[in-house]
Amino acid sequence: MLASTHVPSVFTGSADAVALVVLLSEFAMLRAPLLRSQIRLYSFQSFAVTGLAVIVAATRNLNELFIIAGFSFVLKVVLVPGIIMRLLRDSRVDLVGSHRLGVASMVLLAIVISVFGIFVVGSLPIHSQSLPTPALGLAMAIILVSFLLVILRSDVVSQAVGFFSLENGVSVASLVVAAGLPLIVEVAFLFDLLVAVVVFGVLMRVHHNRTKTLSTSVLDRLRG
């Protein structure tokens, strides 16, 4: 078998392991009942992505990536979760029963989706110089599962967190295929996130003021 003859090096193995941690935290978000714990998970996930960027930067001598990692730490690990947490504290809601499916079936569905993503990407002839190729498949899985998070959880916070973690998935993918991207482009991506935070922040506020809840299921009744 391919796997038995090919043992990944320590760098490849640990990089893949970090990408896996990112994917697993995505799964954990899917499950987390408390909105607060979801945001903490997002912060943790961003930390893992930052760690991945640092690993790549250190082993591939891409100094610009250190700057990106620094930015992404400040923004995604500290700032964005902080803002969302604060909005949440203002709205005084901790728990919104927003699972549209049972946890076990959600996880199984997410497994199927990520298998799909991983195999689709695996069949593409993309090879990377900076990160092991499996990480790209994992990035695709992260993106697909975060779509699932947005679809299957019906509260505003989950949808915001789902969207932000989608960006984390994209970050992993961009680390794989284009680690040497010009600094300005990467930074532009990061600041896009800030815009999204503002939009979601306004959305949360307005929604909570109007409906006194963070659940989006009441929106279903808004038919003409």
Added chain:
Amino acid sequence: MKLAPAEIQALQDLTIVVFAPLVSGGIAHIEGRLQGRRGPRILQPYYDLVKFFAKETLVPEDASWVFLAGPVLAFSCYLIVPLLIPVLTNYPLPLGYIGDILAGGFILALAGFAVALAAVETGSPYAQLGSSRAMTFGALIEPSILFVTFTVALITTTDLPYFEAAAVRSSMSQIVRPAHILAVIAFFLVVLNDTGRIPVESHTSTIEFGMIDEARTLEHSGPAFALLRWGSAMKQLILYVILINVFIAPWGLAGSRSLGAVLIAIPIFITKAFGVGFLFAIIDNSFSKLRLFKITEYMAVAFLLAVLALLVLFLGGG
């Protein structure tokens, strides 16, 4: 002085048989301390066994020979499994080739089946509840075990436990490879479940909600009950052997057939088992139990990790 392979093999069995109650007692003691009690004596399980062996056996009126044969069959199954796994040595012993990880799993399942059958035989509702739950949840955790086995098979091209242990020992890159880490965590969750700790079972109490394994043995008494108790301690130690000596820390095993090397491997292994047992007790006591029907969530997590382990291997990055 060199030992014959057969002698070492017998010594493996003996280690499990003799020290299983010690490890159980040690964990129970630590657990008592964690809960602010003094905890039972570490040697308490031995006293219990002696007591039960001295008592008479009572058989429910309608029960047939199956009721008494079940515990014996289960105990003999637990005697066979240590022949297949690396308890003391890091090189395969002759009988180590008669079965792989799956065979070990099947023999453990046969033991579970025998106990369940003996329990159902009594007609007691609690015993039946216990065996029905044990069988159902056993089937639910099975996919995770299978996927862990597949992962091992892909890593080593065989699924003999000795080879997986050798692979882990061979280099650092084998330890940090994601497939290995994920499979280890998945198997860890499986063992947590199978030793009756997390997620729903309370392994010592007789509260109905958390009764699975304890409920099955309610109707047994005397030597048959002693065999069941002893057997369940042995099952726990066997699972620890697989977890420790195959996946987590396959170091400190005897590398040669000399008497000294084999004998020194015994206390090293018992120490490692205490370490893992301590960890399990901490985990058991720091998380609340789930509702019974939430057990699928736990199984789903173990399954997820095992599937991911296999997936990264297929991607060539595991």
